[in-house]
Amino acid sequence: xxxIKKMRFFWQNWFDSAAVTASSEAADYPVEQxxxxxxTVDWRSVGIAAGIEVISDLGxxxxxxxxxxxxxxxxxFIAGMTVELGGHAKDPTGLAHTTYELVITxxxxxAAAKRIVVTLAAAETYQWWRFKMSxxxxxxxxxxxxxxxxxxxxxxxxxxxxxxxxWAESDTSVDxxxxxxxxxxxxxxxxxxxxxxxxxxxxxxxxxxxxxxxCGKKLPLWICLDTTDEIAxxxxxxxxxxxxxxxxxxxxxxxxxxxxxxxx
Numbered sequence: 001x002x003x004i005k006k007m008r009f010f011w012q013n014w015f016d017s018a019a020v021t022a023s024s025e026a027a028d029y030p031v032e033q034x035x036x037x038x039x040t041v042d043w044r045s046v047g048i049a050a051g052i053e054v055i056s057d058l059g060x061x062x063x064x065x066x067x068x069x070x071x072x073x074x075x076x077f078i079a080g081m082t083v084e085l086g087g088h089a090k091d092p093t094g095l096a097h098t099t100y101e102l103v104i105t106x107x108x109x110x111a112a113a114k115r116i117v118v119t120l121a122a123a124e125t126y127q128w129w130r131f132k133m134s135x136x137x138x139x140x141x142x143x144x145x146x147x148x149x150x151x152x153x154x155x156x157x158x159x160x161x162x163x164x165x166x167w168a169e170s171d172t173s174v175d176x177x178x179x180x181x182x183x184x185x186x187x188x189x190x191x192x193x194x195x196x197x198x199x200x201x202x203x204x205x206x207x208x209x210x211x212x213x214x215c216g217k218k219l220p221l222w223i224c225l226d227t228t229d230e231i232a233x234x235x236x237x238x239x240x241x242x243x244x245x246x247x248x249x250x251x252x253x254x255x256x257x258x259x260x261x262x263x264x
Contacts, residue, residue, distance in 0.1 A: 004159065004160040004164050004195060004225045004226060004233075005159060005160070005225070005226040005227070005228065006155075006159050006226065006227045006228070007155075007156060007159040007160065007195075007197070007223065007224060007225055007226075007227070008119070008153060008154070008155050008223075008224035008227050008230070009153070009154040009155075009156075009207075009211060009221060009222070009223055009224070010069050010071060010117075010149055010151060010152075010153060010221060010222035010223075010224070010234075011151070011152070011154060011210075011211045011214060011215055011221040011222075012151045012152050012210075012214050013149050013150065013151045013221075014056075014058050014065045014067065014150050014151050015034070015035065015056055015129075015148045015149055015150040015151070016035050017058075017059070018035075018056035018057055018058050018059065018129075018150075019056070019057040019059070020032060020034060020035065020054065020055065020056045020057075021054070021055045021093070022043065022045070022052070022053070022054045022055070023051070023052055023053050023054075023093070023094075024045040024046045024047065024049075024052045025043060025044070025045065025046070026044040026045065026046050026142060029042060029043055029044035029144070030043065031043050031054060033146065034054065034145060034146065034147065034148045035148075036146070036147075037147070037219075037220050037263065038146070038264070039073050039074045039146040039147045039236060039263065039264070040074070040146065040264065041146060042074060042144045042145060042146040043144060043145060043146070044142045044143070044144040045142050045143040045144070046142065047141070047142065048135055048136030048137070048140050048141065048142060048143055049135055050133070050134050050135035051132060051133075052132070052133050052143055053093070053130050053131065053132040053133070054130060054131050054132075054148075055091065055092065055093055055128065055129075055130045056128070056129045056130070056148075056150065057091070057127060057128055058126075058127050058128070058129065058150075059127070062125065062126065062127035063125060065125070065151075066123035066124065066125050066152055067087065067120070067123065067124050067125070067126070067129065067150045067151060067152070068119060068120045068122070068123040068124070068151075068152050068153045069117070069118065069119050069120065069149060069150075069151060069152070069153045070085050070102075070104075070116065070117075070118045070120070070131070070148075070149065070150060071115070071116060071117050071118075071147070071148065071149035071222055071234075072115070072116040072131070072145045072147075072148055072149075073114070073115055073145065073146050073147035073148070073149075073236055074114050074115070074144075074145060074146035074147065075114055075115070075116065075143075075144065075145035075146075076114065076140065076142075076143065076144045076145070077106045077110070077111060077116075077133070077136070077143065078106065078111050078136065078137055078138055078140065079106050079107060079108045079110070079111045080105070080106060080137070081105075081106045081133065081134050081135075081136065081137070082103055082104060082105050082106065082133070082134040083103075083104045083106065083116065083131050083132070083133050083134075084101060084102070084103050084104070084131065084132045084133075085100075085101070085102045085103075085104060085118070085129070085130075085131050086098030086099075086100060086101050086102075086129065086130050086131070086132065087099060087100035087124050087125075087126030087128070087129050088100070088126055088127075088128045088129075088130070089126060089127060089128065090127075090128060091128055092128055092130050093130075098128075098130065099126065100124050100126060102118070102120065104116060104118055107231075109231045109232065110231055113231050113232060115231055115234065116231075117222070117224070117230040117231055117234050118230075119153055119230065123152065129150055131148075147236065149222060154207045154210075154211065155227075156197070156199070156200075156204045156207060156208070157200040157201065157203070157204055158197065158198040158199065158200045158204070159197060159198075160195050160196065160197055160225075161196050161197060161198045161255070162196070163196055164193070164194065164195040164196060165193070165194045165195075166191055166192060166193040166194070167191070167192055168189050168190070168191060168192075169189070169190055169191070169192045169261065170186075170187050170188065170189045170190070171187040171188075172184065172185065172186050172187045173185045173187075188264055190261055190262040190263075190264055191235070191261065191262040192240075192259075192260075192261045192262070193223075193235070193237070193258070193259070193260050193261070194257055194258075194259050195225075195257065195258045195259075196255065196256075196257050197255070197256060197257070197258055198253060198254070198255055199245065199253070199254040199255070199256065200253055205245065205254070208243045208245075209243075211243065212242050212243050215238070215239065216239065216242055217238065217239050217240065217241070217242065218238075219238065220236060220237060220238045220263045221236075221237065221238070222234050222235070222236055222237070223235050223237055223258075223260065235260075235262055236262065236263045237260045237261060237262050237263050238260060238261065238263050239258070239259065239260045240259045240260055240261055241259045243256060243258060244256050244257075
């Protein structure tokens with residue numbers, strides 16, 4: 001069960017608009033599938049050799065695209081493997097080192113969740129980014145992942161104010177014949193969240209308004225419900241409603257609800 005504490009939002013994904021390449025990709029599993037919003041659609045390597053890398057070029061507007069977080073969703077890496085995140089001014093394909101480097105060791109929690117979530121110590125700005133993987137092990141025959149995130153982080157001053165709800169839901173439909181017999185079209189189950197929050201001052205209003213503008217109900221994002229446990233409490237999701245600012249409690253405090261569902 002997820003306990004909602006201090007929240008964090010990963011909402012503006014520079015990776016999705018980047019030009020991406022990979023040093024290895026299997027037929028029918030190209031690297032561009034890391035940019036597909038469906039996390040069941042994945043990229044796969046050919047083999048599990050060390051040094052397989054994915055390169056992203058943020059383009060001519062790179063200077064306006066600070067990166068403070070890296071997420072890799074639905075990956076098959078095992079505990080003990082490493083992923084080296086690097087930022088560089090030029091194409092780093094095949095380079096031994098990049099200007100910015102962060103080595104991420106896959107933990108048992110990451111392997112179980114099939115997810116990497118890393119918040120950088122500070123925002124870094126480079127045109128080129130790569131993640132390079134160590135060799136796989138065990139019974140693995142390829143490396144794979146689906147969604148990737150490179151972008152900013154929004155840390156609101158206030159989080160959940162208590163009384164949040166989340167529950168399992170489904171788009172399963174039931175029709176009935178004239179005789180009353182049921183005909184069921186079964187759909188996958190997903191989690192729905194209704195989280196009451198407080199918004200403090202104009203800085204947070206601007207942050208939530210930016211999420212409304214960039215994502216709204218149309219684009220997915222990652223919402224971390226407890227920053228002390230980013231791996232287990234981060235939900236890949238999309239909003240069911242735009243974030244509202246309906247009730248002014250004081251000159252600087254607003255109350256509203258975040259309503260979102262897990263993205264499959």
